[in-house]
Amino acid sequence: MMRGKADLAVVGGGILGLAHAYAAARRGKRVVLFERHGQARGASVRNFGMVWPIGQPAGAMHALAMRSREIWLEILAAAELPYLPTGSLHVAYRRDEADVAKEFAAFGPANGYDCRWVDAAEALKRSPALVERGLLGGLFSSAELTVDPRVIVSRLPLFLAERYGVVLRYECAVHSIELPAIKAGEETWEAGQVVLCGGDDFETLYPGLFAQAGLTRCKLQMLRTVPQPRGWQLGPALAAGLTLRYYPTFEVCPSLRGLKTRVAEESPEYDRWGIHVMLSQTAHGEITIGDSHEYGADVDVFDKKEIDDLILRYLESFVRLPEPAIAQRWHGVYAKHPAMPYFTASPEPGVRVVTVTSGIGMTLSFGLGEKIIHEIGAA
Numbered sequence: 001m002m003r004g005k006a007d008l009a010v011v012g013g014g015i016l017g018l019a020h021a022y023a024a025a026r027r028g029k030r031v032v033l034f035e036r037h038g039q040a041r042g043a044s045v046r047n048f049g050m051v052w053p054i055g056q057p058a059g060a061m062h063a064l065a066m067r068s069r070e071i072w073l074e075i076l077a078a079a080e081l082p083y084l085p086t087g088s089l090h091v092a093y094r095r096d097e098a099d100v101a102k103e104f105a106a107f108g109p110a111n112g113y114d115c116r117w118v119d120a121a122e123a124l125k126r127s128p129a130l131v132e133r134g135l136l137g138g139l140f141s142s143a144e145l146t147v148d149p150r151v152i153v154s155r156l157p158l159f160l161a162e163r164y165g166v167v168l169r170y171e172c173a174v175h176s177i178e179l180p181a182i183k184a185g186e187e188t189w190e191a192g193q194v195v196l197c198g199g200d201d202f203e204t205l206y207p208g209l210f211a212q213a214g215l216t217r218c219k220l221q222m223l224r225t226v227p228q229p230r231g232w233q234l235g236p237a238l239a240a241g242l243t244l245r246y247y248p249t250f251e252v253c254p255s256l257r258g259l260k261t262r263v264a265e266e267s268p269e270y271d272r273w274g275i276h277v278m279l280s281q282t283a284h285g286e287i288t289i290g291d292s293h294e295y296g297a298d299v300d301v302f303d304k305k306e307i308d309d310l311i312l313r314y315l316e317s318f319v320r321l322p323e324p325a326i327a328q329r330w331h332g333v334y335a336k337h338p339a340m341p342y343f344t345a346s347p348e349p350g351v352r353v354v355t356v357t358s359g360i361g362m363t364l365s366f367g368l369g370e371k372i373i374h375e376i377g378a379a
């Protein structure tokens with residue numbers, strides 16, 4: 001039976017676990033990271049890979065997202081991992097969408113967002129994918145990055161091991177924590193502290209804590225096209241009117257209420273499944289498209305064709321891709337809390353639980369990891 005020692009044990013090889021491991025290891029701590037599977041298979045490998053500060057409301061959350069972005073850029077460069085620093089464009093085809101985008105363009109720059117309204121001609125210049133007919137313009141923001149989640153979860157752990165000596169224990173589920181002892185698979189480890197980043201696993205460790213916290217799950221359906229022709233670039237990651245009603249960022253816009261009412265009356269099916277449509281490009285040229293939001297602890301194993309059809313129907317209203325064929329469909333699940341953007345608690349001395357509960361874990365990961373490691377004094 002293997003035995004080992006570490007200053008900090010991180011449970012979970014998703015992006016949150018990797019971010020905490022990075023923050024602690026960079027500060028010279030001996031870190032061991034446990035992941036139940038041979039490779040992380042949770043939300044972190046199933047997402048768009050959007051680092052999306054524009055989705056965070058002004059103030060502390062936006063500042064955390066921007067700090068996270070800064071660390072993302074640092075680690076992507078150090079690990080030589082590909083990413084697209086393309087920014088984002090929320091396009092408007094309806095008057096109320098343009099009103100919200102313009103209102104935010106007026107509010108944003110004074111509140112830390114590098115964003116502005118662009119007219120239809122500039123929007124078309126920025127993205128060759130956009131449908132010209134009816135396009136009024138859009139909200140361009142420079143901060144958003146796209147990474148390829150599949151590349152990140154497979155290569156980042158190796159970088160952490162090579163550069164910072166993080167000990168990787170994959171295929172090794174942690175089933176008991178009684179500090180200093182941690183039991184994982186057949187192994188026993190000794191650690192000073194533990195950070196549990198188990199994503200939406202509420203059942204294995206501290207089930208009582210998760211039950212009391214009022215957490216549930218959110219399921220999202222996703223699609224990915226075949227690679228686009230060599231050299232063809234989507235430009236910024238794209239979103240449209242439905243997305244303006246989704247992120248809390250835009251709640252400051254007086255016209256948002258009217259937009260929400262209009263969507264609810266015109267196309268209640270989009271509200272029913274929590275659909276808004278975004279797309280980003282991978283380094284290999286595929287386009288990742290999503291998504292929907294179904295809430296509840298029991299996640300439906302089976303995907304709904306109706307949801308995929310609605311996503312693709314809305315997509316066609318604003319985007320034309322040279323190669324629209326869908327190559328892959330999947331779903332992902334994240335932990336959800338009705339109000340908190342992330343949940344953190346200390347169920348016993350030396351143990352910290354951290355899970356992002358608002359579908360923005362790629363964006364917040366490195367900022368949150370740094371903050372938590374600083375708070376627990378593992379820094």
Ligand SMILES: Cc1cc2nc3c(=O)[nH]c(=O)nc-3n(C[C@H](O)[C@H](O)[C@H](O)COP(=O)(O)OP(=O)(O)OC[C@H]3O[C@@H](n4cnc5c(N)ncnc54)[C@H](O)[C@@H]3O)c2cc1C
Pocket residue numbers: 011012013014015016017034035036037039040041042043044045046047048049050051052172173174175197198199200201204205220221222290291331332333334354355356359360361362363364
């Ligand atoms: C479809 C989809 C699209 C999304 N798009 C975006 C996006 O573009 N931008 C963005 O910012 N966010 C996005 N999100 C949200 C983001 O993906 C999540 O917030 C984030 O990945 C959560 O990371 P995590 O490490 O907490 O969880 P996970 O990625 O789920 O990782 C948790 C890991 O812990 C492991 N684990 C659990 N318990 C144990 C145990 N006892 N022992 C060992 N291992 C254990 C699991 O096997 C798992 O690998 C999206 C989410 C989904 C589902």
